[in-house]
Amino acid sequence: MRNILIIEDDKNSADILKRFLKEKGYEVRLCHDLKSSKKYDLNDYDILLLDMILPDGKGTDLIKEFIQVNPFLKVVVMTGFGDVQDAVYSMKSGAFDFIKKPIDLKRLFFIIEKAYDEIKLEKENSKLKYIVQESIKEDFVIGQSEIMRNLIEIVNKVIETDANLLITGETGVGKEVFTRYIQRFSKRKNKPFIIVNCAAIPKDLVESELFGYEKGAFTGAEKFKPGKFELADQGTIFLDEIGELPLEIQSKLLRVLESGTIERVGGTKEINVDVRVIAATNRTLEEEVKKGNFRMDLYYRLNVININIPPIRERKDDIPIFIEFFNKRYSKKYNKKEIKFSKDALDILMNYNWPGNIREIRNFVEKIFIIFDTNKIIKKSDISVFFINNNKKEDFEYSSMTLDEIEKKVILNTLKKYEGNKTKTAKALGISLRTLQYKLKKYEKLQGEI
Structure with a gap:
């Protein structure tokens, strides 16, 4: 339902406006002064038809306040004085438009429909700010x-x-x-x-x-x-x-x-x-x-x-696909040639269980681009240091742990590796700094409860 609030002290004029707008399909509420308008929640209305001069004050003085309550509200000022200066002031205060009395109902309908078009556009734009932009x-x-x-x-x-x-x-x-x-x-x-x-x-x-x-x-x-x-x-x-x-x-x-x-x-x-x-x-x-x-x-x-x-360890046929995917991505990012792995290096990658799954593959490939010259073939000896004992000692240790315990261990070990630097830790783990801080605070709370 499209809702309109009218603040107009001339009751006859207000009734004419209400009847006309209801015939056009709008839901309309009336009040005749600024004081009585306070009983209405402006968030329930799309359009405010506001008389410029009211018994208890000047309507245009409150335009900014009305819009602060409801940023999508469109205020249309009605003036019987034809005062251009006041009309300009009302527009500077945030009014959508103004219309002179006696009201031309056809023009009023045109202004209101135009206002609804703008409201729709503004609401869509508001949503678009939150739509994920990644390709x-x-x-x-x-x-x-x-x-x-x-x-x-x-x-x-x-x-x-x-x-x-x-x-x-x-x-x-x-x-x-x-x-x-x-x-x-x-x-x-x-x-x-x-x-x-x-x-x-x-x-x-x-x-x-x-x-x-x-x-x-x-x-x-x-x-x-x-x-x-x-x-x-x-x-x-x-x-x-x-x-x-x-x-x-x-x-x-x-x-x-x-x-x-x-x-x-x-x-x-x-x-x-x-x-x-x-x-x-x-x-x-x-x-x-x-x-x-x-x-x-x-x-x-x-x-x-x-x-x-x-997990990736249960679908190892996908490991080369993800390595190639991140290979192409980071080749563009770092403006380097794509990585070429020797056969024995690929064997290590295929046999590793990747407890961090795809995120760990991504971080590993980026690490290679950062550390090594990709003009040369990456050999087993180049990458074996990253996987020492990982498949045996840690897999055995992880087998008796819950997912939450594994996550905590990985986070705290990485934090220790970067000497408490949370920014570097978050980047290495592939999570946001905010998420890392939340996790650490949770661990501190759990420790305090023990």
Whole structure:
């Protein structure tokens, strides 16, 4: 519904405007002074028809304040004085347009329709700021092993549906790449694609990040902000590391999935959203449900279709494909010739288990471009130092550890290697600095609880 608020002290004129606009299909509310207008929430309206001179003040003096409450609000000033100077002032204050009295209803209708066109464009642009800009061509590669071909066959059957998807697998197997593939070829491909790393958002900010907030909802909330779900309307939202969501937020996410509505922090009205949800985790959510860390009803809502991506050690035929993919990427990035490996060097790479999966392959290939002269063939002796004891000692150690324990060990060992330098550690691990800081803080908290 397209909503218009009229602030006009002449009741006859206001009634004429209301009848005309209702006939055109708009929802219209009236008030006759600035004081009574305060009972209306401007976030509920698209257009404000504002009389310039009102019994309790000058309407144009409050234009900036109105727009601060609702940045998408279009203010059309109505003046009976034909004062060009006041009209210019109102435009400088942020008014969309002005119209002289007596009101030409045809012109008013034209101005309002033009305003709605601009509102639509502004909202689309607001969403576009959050749409992922990375090129699918550059970032997309999955593999061609038999196990992956079978998995892609399943994925292709669900791409055109709106079913929620749960993508599982170890860290670094390519869960986000699969999501990009699904979004790229879905019927929502030209709509917003919003990525949210649930583990990287501080616990006290998760709700406002996902669902947005109203002006004054908390200290520092100077104006309303749409959340990720609102920005993803008509498109796809990718909730990475969904297992990290606090339980209280899980219940609110469940409500979104069941009702298709959200409520901003500090808000009182429901907002409809049409969003396809793709969630991913490296945790075993069935185990998290048993431990009481994850809601069973949310798990079943998300797990309509489960896509489990196997680790690279279970599809070794794909190792050369990923090496070649990153070889071409970093050849361009560093302006060097592509790497050529000797046969015995390739044997090491094929026999290594790659516990960090595709992310580890990527980091390894980049490391070669940084350290070595790629004009020469890379030999076994050049790279063996990177793999000493990795397949035996560490595999045995990792076999008795959970995924969370392995992740913690890798992060802390890498931090130690770079002498506590978090920026270098995050880069080496292929994660954001914010994610690293979140992980370290979690480890400190767990240590304090022991």
